[in-house]
Amino acid sequence: MEKSKNKFYIRTYGCQMNKYDSEVIKNLLLKLNFREVSSPEEADYVFLNTCAVREHAEKRVFGRLDSLKGLKRVKPDTVIGVLGCVAKYHPELIGHPVVDFLAPPDSYRNLIQWLKTKRKGTIPENENEEYSDIFISPNKISSYLSITRGCNYFCSYCVVPYTRGRIRSRPPEDILEEAQSLVNSGTKEIILLGQNINAYHYNGIDFPEILKRVSSIKGVKRLGFLTSHPGDLPKELFSVMAAFDNITNYLHLPLQSGSDKILTRMNRGYKLKDYIKIIEEARNLMPDSNLTTDIIVGFPGEKEEDFQKTLDAMKRIRFDQAYMFAYSNRKGTLSALFPNQVEKKVRKQRLQRLIYTQNEITREKARELIGKEREVLILGEGKKGCKLGKDRNGRIIMTDGVAKIGTEYIIKINKVNGWVPFGGIKKEA
Numbered sequence: 295m296e297k298s299k300n301k302f303y304i305r306t307y308g309c310q311m312n313k314y315d316s317e318v319i320k321n322l323l324l325k326l327n328f329r330e331v332s333s334p335e336e337a338d339y340v341f342l343n344t345c346a347v348r349e350h351a352e353k354r355v356f357g358r359l360d361s362l363k364g365l366k367r368v369k370p371d372t373v374i375g376v377l378g379c380v381a382k383y384h385p386e387l388i389g390h391p392v393v394d395f396l397a398p399p400d401s402y403r404n405l406i407q408w409l410k411t412k413r414k415g416t417i418p419e420n421e422n423e424e425y426s427d428i429f430i431s432p433n434k435i436s437s438y439l440s441i442t443r444g445c446n447y448f449c450s451y452c453v454v455p456y457t458r459g460r461i462r463s464r465p466p467e468d469i470l471e472e473a474q475s476l477v478n479s480g481t482k483e484i485i486l487l488g489q490n491i492n493a494y495h496y497n498g499i500d501f502p503e504i505l506k507r508v509s510s511i512k513g514v515k516r517l518g519f520l521t522s523h524p525g526d527l528p529k530e531l532f533s534v535m536a537a538f539d540n541i542t543n544y545l546h547l548p549l550q551s552g553s554d555k556i557l558t559r560m561n562r563g564y565k566l567k568d569y570i571k572i573i574e575e576a577r578n579l580m581p582d583s584n585l586t587t588d589i590i591v592g593f594p595g596e597k598e599e600d601f602q603k604t605l606d607a608m609k610r611i612r613f614d615q616a617y618m619f620a621y622s623n624r625k626g627t628l629s630a631l632f633p634n635q636v637e638k639k640v641r642k643q644r645l646q647r648l649i650y651t652q653n654e655i656t657r658e659k660a661r662e663l664i665g666k667e668r669e670v671l672i673l674g675e676g677k678k679g680c681k682l683g684k685d686r687n688g689r690i691i692m693t694d695g696v697a698k699i700g701t702e703y704i705i706k707i708n709k710v711n712g713w714v715p716f717g718g719i720k721k722e723a
C-alpha cells in the first residue's frame with residue numbers, strides 16, 4: 295500500500311458497541327500506518343460504521359451513501375466501505391453505486407488484511423471473533439470496554455442476534471489488561487459493554503466477578519456497565535455494586551413494555567411483576583441508584599390498554615431516564631410476521647405521549663437533587679462554558695467552567711438546567 299494513500303475517515307452510527315468497534319478498527323489501522331482525517335473529502339478510505347436496529351438509523355446511512363455520490367465522481371479512487379450491522383443486514387448494498395466493500399461486525403481483522411490489496415467485495419467474518427487481544431487507547435477520560443459480543447436472546451423485534459451473532463465472552467486477562475492500559479492512557483471512567491452483559495461467562499468467571507476484578511484496578515474512579523437483561527440478572531450483582539465504591543450505582547435495564555401480553559410476544563422472558571421486584575431489590579440495596587430503561591411502543595398487537603399499562607409502569611417505577619422508540623418493523627425478525635401491526639401514525643402518537651410522561655418524571659427526579667451534595671468526576675465540556683461530570687450513581691451533573699477535567703469535586707446541586715442538575719463546587723473530593 296502506498297504511504298500517501300492511507301488516510302481514512304470513519305463515521306459511527308448507533309450504539310456504544312459501535313463506538314467501541316470504531317476504536318478497535320482505528321487501532322488496527324493506526325498499526326498499519328494509516329492516518330485519521332476529519333472529512334471524507336480528505337480521505338482515501340471512507341468507513342461508515344452502521345446501525346440496523348431501527349429503520350430510521352438505517353435511512354441515515356442510505357442518505358449518507360447517496361450524498362457520497364458527488365465525492366466518488368470527483369475522486370473515483372476513494373474506497374467507500376459500509377461496516378457494522380447494515381453491512382450484514384443488507385448484503386445487496388454491495389451493488390450500490392458508491393459502495394466498494396461491506397464489512398460486517400466480525401470481519402474487522404480480515405478487513406485490515408483485505409485493504410492491503412484493495413478489492414471490491416464483502417469481507418468474510420470470523421465466527422468466534424472476540425477482538426480479545428486488541429487494546430483500544432482512545433486517550434479519553436471515559437472509555438468503553440467490550441466484554442461480550444453478540445446476543446442469544448432473540449427478542450422477537452431485534453436484528454442484533456442476526457447481525458452480531460451468538461454471545462462470546464472475552465477472557466478475563468484480556469479485559470483486565472485492556473482496562474489497565476486505558477487507565478495508563480488517562481481513562482478514569484470505564485464502561486463495560488455487552489449486548490446482554492449479565493450473560494458474561496468465562497471458565498467459571500461470571501459478570502459480578504469480572505466487575506469486582508476491574509473495579510480493583512488502581513486508578514479506575516468510576517466503573518459502569520451496559521446493558522443488562524431483566525431475565526438473567528446474577529443474584530449477587532446488586533450487592534457487588536453496593537459494596538464497591540467505584541462501581542456506579544447505575545442500572546440500565548430495558549423494560550420494553552408494561553404489558554405482560556406484549557412482553558410475551560416480544561419473547562422477553564419476564565413479566566412486569568418480575569421486573570418491579572428487581573427494581574425494588576436494587577433500590578433497597580442502593581437507595582440513591584440511577585435507573586434507566588428502553589421502551590418500545592406500537593409493537594404488533596399493542597392495544598390502547600396495553601400502552602396504558604406501559605404508561606402506568608413508567609409512573610409507578612419512575613425511571614431517572616428512558617430511551618423510547620416507536621416499533622420499527624425489521625425484515626427477518628419474528629415480529630415482522632406478526633398480525634395486527636400498529637399503524638405508523640398511532641405508534642408516533644403513543645411515542646409522543648410516553649415521552650411527555652417520562653419528561654415530567656425526569657425533570658422531577660432531577661429537581662429532587664436540589665440541595666444535595668454529590669461527588670462529581672468531571673468528564674468534559676458542557677454547553678455555555680460549563681463542565682459536565684458524573685456522580686457516583688452515573689448521573690450527569692453540570693457545574694462551573696473552572697472545574698478541571700479528570701478531577702473529582704463535592705458539588706452542591708442548586709438548580710436544574712433543562713433536565714440536567716447544576717451545582718456549585720464546594721471543594722475537591
Ligand code: 5AD
Pocket residue numbers: 347348451452453548550588589590619620621622623624
Ligand atoms: N424497533 C424499535 N426499537 C427497537 N429496539 C430494538 N429493536 C427495535 C425495533 N425493531 C430498541 C430496544 C432496545 C434498544 C437498543 O433498541 O428498546 O433495547
Ligand code: SF4
Pocket residue numbers: 445446447448449452453454455489490523
Ligand atoms: Fe436485541 Fe433482546 Fe439481544 Fe437486546 S437482549 S440485543 S433487544 S435480542
